[in-house]
Amino acid sequence: MIPFSPPRIDDKIINEVSDALRSGWITTGPKTKMFEKKIANYCNVSNVLAVNSWTSGAELLLYWFGVKEGDEVITPVYTYCATANIVIHRGARVIMVDVRSDFGLDLSLLEKHITPKTKAIIPVDVGGLPVHFDKLKSIVNKTSIKEKFNPQSENQKKLGRIMILSDAAHSFGAKYKGQNIGSEVDFTVFSFHAVKNLTTAEGGAICINLPEPFDNTEIYKQLNTLSLHGQNKDALAKTQKGSWEYDVIDAGFKCNMTDILASIGLVELERYEFETLPARKCIFEQYSSLLKEYDWAIIPHYKDENRESSYHLYLLKIKGISLEDRNHIIQEIFEQEVSVNVHYKPLPLLSYYKGLGYDINNYPEAKSMWECEISLPVYFSLTPDQVKEVVNVVVNAVEKIKKQ
Numbered sequence: 527m528i529p530f531s532p533p534r535i536d537d538k539i540i541n542e543v544s545d546a547l548r549s550g551w552i553t554t555g556p557k558t559k560m561f562e563k564k565i566a567n568y569c570n571v572s573n574v575l576a577v578n579s580w581t582s583g584a585e586l587l588l589y590w591f592g593v594k595e596g597d598e599v600i601t602p603v604y605t606y607c608a609t610a611n612i613v614i615h616r617g618a619r620v621i622m623v624d625v626r627s628d629f630g631l632d633l634s635l636l637e638k639h640i641t642p643k644t645k646a647i648i649p650v651d652v653g654g655l656p657v658h659f660d661k662l663k664s665i666v667n668k669t670s671i672k673e674k675f676n677p678q679s680e681n682q683k684k685l686g687r688i689m690i691l692s693d694a695a696h697s698f699g700a701k702y703k704g705q706n707i708g709s710e711v712d713f714t715v716f717s718f719h720a721v722k723n724l725t726t727a728e729g730g731a732i733c734i735n736l737p738e739p740f741d742n743t744e745i746y747k748q749l750n751t752l753s754l755h756g757q758n759k760d761a762l763a764k765t766q767k768g769s770w771e772y773d774v775i776d777a778g779f780k781c782n783m784t785d786i787l788a789s790i791g792l793v794e795l796e797r798y799e800f801e802t803l804p805a806r807k808c809i810f811e812q813y814s815s816l817l818k819e820y821d822w823a824i825i826p827h828y829k830d831e832n833r834e835s836s837y838h839l840y841l842l843k844i845k846g847i848s849l850e851d852r853n854h855i856i857q858e859i860f861e862q863e864v865s866v867n868v869h870y871k872p873l874p875l876l877s878y879y880k881g882l883g884y885d886i887n888n889y890p891e892a893k894s895m896w897e898c899e900i901s902l903p904v905y906f907s908l909t910p911d912q913v914k915e916v917v918n919v920v921v922n923a924v925e926k927i928k929k930q
């Protein structure tokens with residue numbers, strides 16, 4: 527069976543994890559702090575906070591910004607449930623917006639969804655392709671949009687506009703205008719979940735990039751404290767002689783990263799730019815060159831003038847098929863021992879959101895994309911022969927179903 531996206535667990539990882547275990551320090555400590563510094567360096571930002579998941583890190587940011595009941599947060603309709611759930615956890619309303627054919631938020635629809643209640647926008651880099659950050663920022667900074675903004679919390683007053691929190695769960699190492707992403711918007715949050723390009727088993731990181739008058743080092747300290755119950759000393763600081771006493775300054779979250787997880791991340795990061803990304807890119811290019819022979823294959827868009835994907839998901843679309851056909855094709859592919867996936871079933875098709883009243887018919891682009899999408903396997907050790915095999919299996923399945 528060709529798997530979809532197994533993690534790379536080799537001796538280097540095992541040795542580094544053993545090292546963390548043998549050090550006697552297993553929760554947040556020196557390895558986590560080192561991991562944060564290296565990510566900051568990679569992403570061209572001054573401060574990065576490592577956390578235990580994208581979800582907890584991003585929710586922490588909504589809390590920090592004071593998002594609460596009565597507020598609205600804009601997300602694309604075509605995403606993983608986490609993007610919407612963090613908004614719901616804060617008691618705010620999710621405003622779902624349709625996407626474009628490259629799977630990114632349709633920025634031409636954005637303005638009409640912005641109201642005086644809008645506090646944040648969470649664009650998603652689906653598959654690893656960054657959204658058009660400049661376009662997004664120019665909308666949020668428009669005078670007419672800023673005048674609508676109705677700040678409630680201290681941080682909202684200080685920012686003076688809608689906050690942009692980038693869901694970069696797929697796009698660690700993606701490029702925007704030639705640079706690794708992380709320094710385009712207010713906050714960029716990565717996921718290091720087991721299926722992501724760079725994994726720590728579970729984990730995430732927040733790139734902090736607020737404009738003046740915010741002091742990003744100060745914000746790092748605040749968020750770090752909030753990631754540990756609002757406790758003003760972490761476990762390591764408390765081990766210093768006579769340093770047992772601490773204060774709690776807020777009812778914070780509990781989402782700090784551990785040194786065991788950071789040790790996996792340190793190995794993954796070291797080989798990311800020169801090993802992981804080029805290998806993934808090669809697989810994408812081989813898929814595209816083989817599939818472009820077929821007129822039913824809509825090749826995913828993963829590079830243009832300003833943007834380059836992190837090559838996370840190969841999002842193949844198949845022209846002229848029904849949802850039923852798509853599902854039969856996937857069944858055929860699995861029967862030939864190849865694992866594929868679908869990204870994503872749009873949120874309004876999932877029971878919980880449907881129950882809240884979201885209607886898929888309001889999102890025609892997302893609906894048509896989901897009906898014809900199949901994500902192909904991409905991972906570090908997928909060989910050129912296996913890529914050929916996947917393509918053969920997909921071609922046979924599509925042609926068989928299309929003939930029926």
Ligand SMILES: *Cc1c(COP(=O)(O)O)cnc(C)c1O
Nearest residue numbers: 579580581606608695717718719
């Ligand atoms: C994986 C994923 C998340 C959640 O990441 P976790 O680290 O598992 O919390 C959020 N958004 C998108 C688009 C994802 O794919």
